[in-house]
Amino acid sequence: MLKIKNLQANIEDKEILKGINLEINPGEVHAIMGPNGSGKSTLSSVIAGKEEYTMTGGEIMFEGEDLSELDPEERAHKGIFLSFQYPIEIPGVSVTNFMKASINAHRKAQGLEDMPAKDMLKMIRDKSELLEIDRKFLSRSLNQGFSGGEKKRNEIFQMAMLNPKLAILDETDSGLDIDALKVVANGVNKLRSEDNAVLLITHYQRLLDYIVPDFVHVMVDGKIVKSGTKELAYELEERGYDWVKQEKSV
Amino acid sequence: MVQPRNLIVVGENSQVQIIERHQSLTDHPVFTNSVTEVFAEKRAIVDYYKIQNDRDSASLIDNTFVEQKEESYCFLHTFSFGGKLTRNNLNFYQKGERSESTLKGITIIEGKQHVDHNTLVHHTSPNCESHQDYKGIFADNSVGVFNGRVMVDKEAQKINAFQSNNNILMDDKATINSKPQLEIFADDVKCSHGCTIGQLDEESLFYLRSRGIPLKEARALLMYAFANNVMESVKIPEIKKRITHQIALKLGVNLGYDL
Ligand SMILES: Nc1ncnc2c1ncn2[C@@H]1O[C@H](COP(=O)(O)OP(=O)(O)OP(=O)(O)O)[C@@H](O)[C@H]1O
Numbered sequence A: 001m002l003k004i005k006n007l008q009a010n011i012e013d014k015e016i017l018k019g020i021n022l023e024i025n026p027g028e029v030h031a032i033m034g035p036n037g038s039g040k041s042t043l044s045s046v047i048a049g050k051e052e053y054t055m056t057g058g059e060i061m062f063e064g065e066d067l068s069e070l071d072p073e074e075r076a077h078k079g080i081f082l083s084f085q086y087p088i089e090i091p092g093v094s095v096t097n098f099m100k101a102s103i104n105a106h107r108k109a110q111g112l113e114d115m116p117a118k119d120m121l122k123m124i125r126d127k128s129e130l131l132e133i134d135r136k137f138l139s140r141s142l143n144q145g146f147s148g149g150e151k152k153r154n155e156i157f158q159m160a161m162l163n164p165k166l167a168i169l170d171e172t173d174s175g176l177d178i179d180a181l182k183v184v185a186n187g188v189n190k191l192r193s194e195d196n197a198v199l200l201i202t203h204y205q206r207l208l209d210y211i212v213p214d215f216v217h218v219m220v221d222g223k224i225v226k227s228g229t230k231e232l233a234y235e236l237e238e239r240g241y242d243w244v245k246q247e248k249s250v
Numbered sequence B: 001m002v003q004p005r006n007l008i009v010v011g012e013n014s015q016v017q018i019i020e021r022h023q024s025l026t027d028h029p030v031f032t033n034s035v036t037e038v039f040a041e042k043r044a045i046v047d048y049y050k051i052q053n054d055r056d057s058a059s060l061i062d063n064t065f066v067e068q069k070e071e072s073y074c075f076l077h078t079f080s081f082g083g084k085l086t087r088n089n090l091n092f093y094q095k096g097e098r099s100e101s102t103l104k105g106i107t108i109i110e111g112k113q114h115v116d117h118n119t120l121v122h123h124t125s126p127n128c129e130s131h132q133d134y135k136g137i138f139a140d141n142s143v144g145v146f147n148g149r150v151m152v153d154k155e156a157q158k159i160n161a162f163q164s165n166n167n168i169l170m171d172d173k174a175t176i177n178s179k180p181q182l183e184i185f186a187d188d189v190k191c192s193h194g195c196t197i198g199q200l201d202e203e204s205l206f207y208l209r210s211r212g213i214p215l216k217e218a219r220a221l222l223m224y225a226f227a228n229n230v231m232e233s234v235k236i237p238e239i240k241k242r243i244t245h246q247i248a249l250k251l252g253v254n255l256g257y258d259l
């Protein structure tokens, strides 16, 4: 589904991604862990198409198609979804209207008419129930004044609405209390299927108890320096990152 | 050249809604010099809308004077979307305690259009309020001016006077000149003014686009959102709908829903 080869990316001439290789197949869950500033969010933004970053080398293929020339919205239409580490506050646009605009933009890209208002409302109701989101939230301005955890939950609500092929969850667990973590993980698990994949970025092994990864990768200084199965996450939790860094330099 | 003159007297305890619009029917140059006087008596409520969306050949100078007595409420919304040159000289005189004035505006212009808002709120009595909220979106070479003057006389204690002017410049060549002027002679008052000039936020645009909303719509959505709190105080649903529609046209999108 997603094939990243030797990906290099800069921001303002500063090299951040220094040759990433990653292959994700349908049905798989991958986790990326790694120290602060190692480039995890940069990788997710580059996959989602953020224009601030310049790809200086390598390639990103999604379902056999080169992503590098596509706008963020086109990538979204192809089924890529990024749950932001820091969701943006948009005053004046309600969650509901935002979702309507988003869903209908996806439909338009597929040559479909706008979703009938009744179906839209039903879907919003169903998905907000799945994530135990209070209806009052839906009429509030997007993310404005939401608590950290509420913002993350709202991201997963959007994911549930859009049902993407590849969901990249950038530290969606940070800021969630234990109950909220279960609700969100449950939401993600409900959406999993043989056809879609999840890329989790996290600092905590805890999330991986709920959303069990097939592969765990460790990113250090713009590179994936170690990959393994979920046991690797336990080892990292226990031993930190130093040993991986040392292993790498040996 | 047209020189309309309106005199509106709103008696005690009465209420009025007024919609004013100037429309030329051909592309011949038209110059309108309009004078409107409004007298709001005790406890009168005035809800006034000015829709300025004339052809590019038309220029408008609007002079509006509003005098308010005790406990009167006056709301005035100005929507400036069209015309070659539009100058709004809006003067509010509060001459009675506990009166309130609200002046709001949305300006969206492009090309070589020019829109001025010169506002004056003169507080002469105590315990009054005034609120000013002007939003502007300027594309191409368009020019906007906001000149907001608030005067508080020595006798006019316990006044709340707020003024804010926020602008988005869509192009390098677009201009906004924003100049708040506060002249306060009373000592027990709350006055504030704020002015911002910026571009659309890149992070917000990326967020919307990552959800599949194309750049053009994402921009429009953010501009809508930007102007939204001015729309909130519009009390006539038809006007709200119409203005929303005009904004959509202006921004070149069909959003297909209301905000
Ligand atoms: N706009 C920017 N300008 C300059 N440097 C940037 C910018 N964005 C990111 N960086 C730098 O790129 C590096 C990688 O940042 P990134 O956000 O990808 O790290 P991360 O692995 O997600 O970290 P964390 O675990 O703290 O979220 C950091 O050193 C960061 O300071």
Ligand SMILES: [Mg+2]
Pocket (backbone or CB within 6 Å): A040, A041, A042, A085, A170, A171
């Ligand atoms: Mg990060």
